Amino acid sequence: MSTIDPRDWIASDPDPLTRAELSALAPDRLDERFADTLRFGTAGLRGPVRAGPAGMNVAVVTRATHALGCALLDDGAAGATVVVGRDARHGSRAFATATAEVLAAQGFDVVALSGPTPTPLVAFACRDFDAAAAVAVTASHNPPTDNGYKVYLAGGAQLVPPADRRIEQLIATAPPANTIGRQRVSTDSRDGANTARYLDRLEARFGRVHGSPVRVALTAMHGVGGALALAALRRAGFPDVHVVAEQFAPDPDFPTVRFPNPEEPGSSDRVLALAERIDADLAIALDPDADRCAIGTRVHGTWRMLTGDETGALLGAHLLATTDLAAPVVASTIVSGSMLQAVASAAGARHVRTLTGFKWLVRAGEPLLYAYEEAIGHCVDPDAVRDKDGIATAVVAALLTHQRVAMRSDLSAAVDELSLAHGVHVTTQRSIRVTDIGLIADLMSSLRRSPPRAPAGIPVDVEDYAIRDDGLRTDAVQLTGRTADGISLRVIARPSGTEPKLKYYLEVVAPPGRADIAQTSDHLHELAARVAAELPGGEP
CATH class of the missing domain: 3.40.120.10 (Alpha-D-Glucose-1,6-Bisphosphate, subunit A, domain 3)
Incomplete structure (x- = not known):
């Protein structure tokens, strides 16, 4: 008061x-x-x-x-x-x-x-x-x-x-x-020199290709990252970049999107439509201040944006495969998916979980190679930018796409390869937006007093992160369980740190080795939806 x-x-x-x-x-x-x-x-x-x-x-x-x-x-x-x-x-x-x-x-x-x-x-x-x-x-x-x-x-x-x-x-x-x-x-006058050094750093860190055939569809989401993203992509060797013209110039009213966040349903429709129309290899959506980056590709025949967790696993695997660090650290948050952890383990790297937010991720340990959170935030060059960086992420995504195209492959196949090796991982979330902030506390209290014991028929254990005695102590509740056929479930509920929302983060994982990836993914999505519907306030 x-x-x-x-x-x-x-x-x-x-x-x-x-x-x-x-x-x-x-x-x-x-x-x-x-x-x-x-x-x-x-x-x-x-x-x-x-x-x-x-x-x-x-x-x-x-x-x-x-x-x-x-x-x-x-x-x-x-x-x-x-x-x-x-x-x-x-x-x-x-x-x-x-x-x-x-x-x-x-x-x-x-x-x-x-x-x-x-x-x-x-x-x-x-x-x-x-x-x-x-x-x-x-x-x-x-x-x-x-x-x-x-x-x-x-x-x-x-x-x-x-x-x-x-x-x-x-x-x-x-x-x-x-x-x-x-x-x-x-x-x-130091402003212009700073921008030039930023672009120099991107080239020094990630290199460049010459005359890449990769075609990119890009939206700046009415924000301030469009011009710098174009400059960075062209300098990295990607001249064939097409922009969503009506979303390119900064506009504080964000007239073409309900919420100017590439995570929000419908916000990336225009860049996906552009990608389909021009037969692109990669779609890139920046958020308005260009610290977040979402990427899209054709997945099993249909254009869609990848989730933050899918992108995190892809970029993490790429950076781990190309680093010369002896014992790199990669990091993700308690609400992010677990694929990166599996990828890191296979690569002999150390994976660290942190609380949500890049203020914690970039302090996960050294030498830090990569950190991400499921909310399409990626820190791909911690030595230069100790925060999420949508521009640098766009460059790395384009370079990875170039690598896949040279192999006569694409990003969708790269996701499938990770799923075959580490199990199909499906992550999704349900956000409950409120006008009365007190409702969020009521829902969290309800979860602590009487949590669901078997959502969608899966018995779960409950962990209250508010009573942990380590660095992961926070206002969150976690449910974990496993089906008879080995599918694991994890749900974390926590209040948003930036918006009046309660967020449920769900992950369901099938064991490695399943070749029917698309079918398994559909099954896991259906299971996640059934679980979400049984969470307090979680009905669609």
Whole structure:
């Protein structure tokens, strides 16, 4: 519950538009705006663009940046370099300007990346400039009404506890927003050099092919990654790239998609249709800030996007097969599928499970070769970008496709080969979106009190991750079981960290060696759907 006096907040709001917005609200609506404040969640702030302490606005960003700067100064980083970048969402330009100017006034050397910038480029710049921190103003794949403030610390990894709680405490004691100093920041010539070095790094790490016949269909999902993705793919040797024209330019309203997230049903329909029309070898869908990448291919005759877990297994196997690291580490999260673990074991690599989020994945261990989460996030070059990177992922996916085409094969066959060797793995999820956030806590409580004991007739054991005593302790409940014919089931339920959702993550796995992969996959999908329907709130 917020203790901020609305009158004090309005008087100190430096933005005349949000001041007027609050001043025009009826008393009950004003109380609603001040019922709570935004809190540091997934590496920073994220919420609706609106006035007041519970929204993303200049006042909130100004106070958050002041707190970040104070934390950096307390850590002895006076005068250090700090990078600021932004996407093209509503409010992003103003929020990035406020961030850069507050940090400059605190004495930091601010590299303000010019124009809308993919988030991976901000993470790269943090390492490239040996910065003490970086801020990306973005809400990634959230609805158009949202924006966010993502913080990277020295080394380019996302903020983690206790640093986030410390900054939140400093926000609570920050002075009124209109009293916080700001200093104008000019366009920085280092911006272009940073982009060039990013592209240089992609070529140095992954190489290039010459005149590849691979044809690519690409959508930027109305986001900021289209131009950089084209440049990266062409430099890697892929000139035959066709884009979804109506989704290529940044548009904060995301007019052609209900949710600007390639994971959402229907969001990738246009790039799949384009891939079908041009007879492509690969479809690529970036999310709006280009940190996530979904890939599609023709699977058993029909174009579809691969799941994040299918892509994770493919990319992991490819990177493991081509690395010269002696004992590489690959990582995935507790809600991701288990195929990568099997692939790593066969390759003699170490696999690590972490909590959800790349702030944990990139800290899984060294030498880290690859990390992914099922939500189409892939870290394919940890030495350059300590976060998920949709642009680099697109390049690796294209190079893998080139390899398969040279073998007169394709990505679908590569998935089948992994399934034959390690078992058919089917992963899916059921999301329950709510307007009352309390419903999520009720559903989690229900799972803990009276979990289903035999969904779809499969007896299950229940594990409450909230009472674990290791690094995987979190608000999640896991169900595991096995059928008489050896099919294993795993379900994990957890609240989303970025959206008002309860998510069920389901995996069913058949033993290795089954040649009837398509038929087995259909059976496992049917089984997963039956299980999902018996979970609390899980009815379709």
